[in-house]
Amino acid sequence: MTGLGTRKELMIFTAIIAVMGIAALAAFQISGPMSIEKRFQNALGISGDCGEEPEGIGFLGFSIEGQPLLYSGIVCGLLILCYGAYRQFRI
Amino acid sequence: MAHIHLEDGSFTLFWVVVWWAIALVLICAALIWVRSAKKTDNRKITLAAFCTAAAFAIFQVSIPLFGGVHLNLTPLIGILVGPAIGSFVVLIINILSAAIGHGGWGMIGANLIVNVIEVVVAYMVFRALKNVFPGAFARGGIATFASLFCGNLAMIAIILISEIQGVTQSKSQILAGLSLLAGLNMGVAIIEAVITGMIITYILRVRPDMLESERP
Numbered sequence: 273m274t275g276l277g278t279r280k281e282l283m284i285f286t287a288i289i290a291v292m293g294i295a296a297l298a299a300f301q302i303s304g305p306m307s308i309e310k311r312f313q314n315a316l317g318i319s320g321d322c323g324e325e326p327e328g329i330g331f332l333g334f335s336i337e338g339q340p341l342l343y344s345g346i347v348c349g350l351l352i353l354c355y356g357a358y359r360q361f362r363i
Numbered sequence: 364m365a366h367i368h369l370e371d372g373s374f375t376l377f378w379v380v381v382w383w384a385i386a387l388v389l390i391c392a393a394l395i396w397v398r399s400a401k402k403t404d405n406r407k408i409t410l411a412a413f414c415t416a417a418a419f420a421i422f423q424v425s426i427p428l429f430g431g432v433h434l435n436l437t438p439l440i441g442i443l444v445g446p447a448i449g450s451f452v453v454l455i456i457n458i459l460s461a462a463i464g465h466g467g468w469g470m471i472g473a474n475l476i477v478n479v480i481e482v483v484v485a486y487m488v489f490r491a492l493k494n495v496f497p498g499a500f501a502r503g504g505i506a507t508f509a510s511l512f513c514g515n516l517a518m519i520a521i522i523l524i525s526e527i528q529g530v531t532q533s534k535s536q537i538l539a540g541l542s543l544l545a546g547l548n549m550g551v552a553i554i555e556a557v558i559t560g561m562i563i564t565y566i567l568r569v570r571p572d573m574l575e576s577e578r579p
Contacts, residue, residue, distance in 0.1 A: 277496060277497065277498015277499070277500055277501040277502070278497075278498060279526055281496050281498045281500075281502075282500075282501055282503035283496075284496075284499045284501065284505070285501040285504050285556075285560075286498070288504075288505065288508055289504075289553050289556070292508065292553055293550060293553060293554060295546045295547055295549055295550065296429070296547050296549055296550020296551070296553075297550070298546065299543045299544075299546030299547045300429050300547060300550070302543055303543045303544075303547070304430075305429065305430035306430045306431075307425075307430055307431040308368050308425075308431055308433070308488075308544075309368045311368075311430075311540075311543075311544050311547070312367075312369055312465070312544070314540060315532075315537060315540025315541045315543070315544055316369075316522070316527055316530050316532060316537055316540065317531035317532035317536065317537075317540075317564075318373075318527075318529050318530060318531070319529075319531070327465040330425075331425075331561055332423075332427070333423045334424055334425065334426060334427060335424075335429025335431075336423050336424060336425070337423050337424075337425050337433065337464075337465045338423055338460070338463035338465035339463045339464050340390075342462065342463040342464075343423055343463050346419065346459050346462070346507075347419065347420050347465065348415065349506060350412070350415060350416035350419060350420075351416055353412050353416070353493060354409070354412045354413050354416050357408055357409040357412040357413075358409050358476045360405075361405040361406050361408050361409045362406060362409065363406050363409045363410060363413075363573070
């Protein structure tokens with residue numbers, strides 16, 4: 273069987289999603305909105321700007337962490353590598 | 364999803380060396396495992412390359428949820444290419460991420476341990492649940508949850524064990540703070556579980572031979 277699964281399987285999966293969702297919302301209510309780096313700083317009690325990563329370019333709230341130019345270059349390089357591997361070995 | 368977002372210098376040199384040494388042992392074990400295989404399927408190289416490109420590209424995208432989180436697709440990597448090649452894939456992703464400024468170089472060892480645990484757990488749980496959950500979607504999703512839960516536990520353990528410099532909190536306060544962080548990470552795991560379940564379902568439908576975890 274390769275499909276979504278039986279009703280029982282999906283119910284168990286949905287129950288896990290519900291539990292995780294409630295846990296995440298509770299954690300969010302307690303800690304408030306902040307970046308992942310800031311969460312680490314708060315959890316450890318590290319003050320100041322240490323741990324902040326360079327601000328990347330963004331669109332609709334989505335942004336790139338790290339250097340956008342390097343990111344683009346590496347993604348292009350990886351895509352070329354994928355094409356080469358596909359030509360050589362297929363899939 | 365678990366990734367230690369601390370800059371270089373947060374861990375003392377001793378702990379950087381310790382986590383790097385353990386990570387290198389894991390990579391060596393994966394290398395021996397791959398080399399001991401009688402015949403390596405070359406198509407796996409292509410699949411590993413695709414996994415690296417996709418996971419690296421997604422890993423750097425900050426999603427505007429809970430103030431900014433990101434996915435990392437490590438469970439999908441584990442299910443698709445297996446724990447041995449998956450370990451190399453997460454090593455490359457961590458090195459490239461550090462190269463663009465997402466995570467410190469000294470943190471690669473610790474982050475690699477967390478990611479390898481995620482890859483291995485996802486692969487093992489996906490295989491183990493084959494008879495219990497024949498449907499790929501729920502099985503892939505549950506394997507993802509289990510994998511990311513273990514990854515979060517490993518992340519908390521590594522931070523608690525390491526002597527982090529500049530810390531003003533007690534161990535119990537750090538544990539409480541990191542537990543909240545892990546709780547949020549498990550919320551993000553919902554997105555990752557659904558994505559992984561959908562991709563696995565699709566691949567099993569069109570090319571079941573591509574999945575390492577479905578092989579006998």
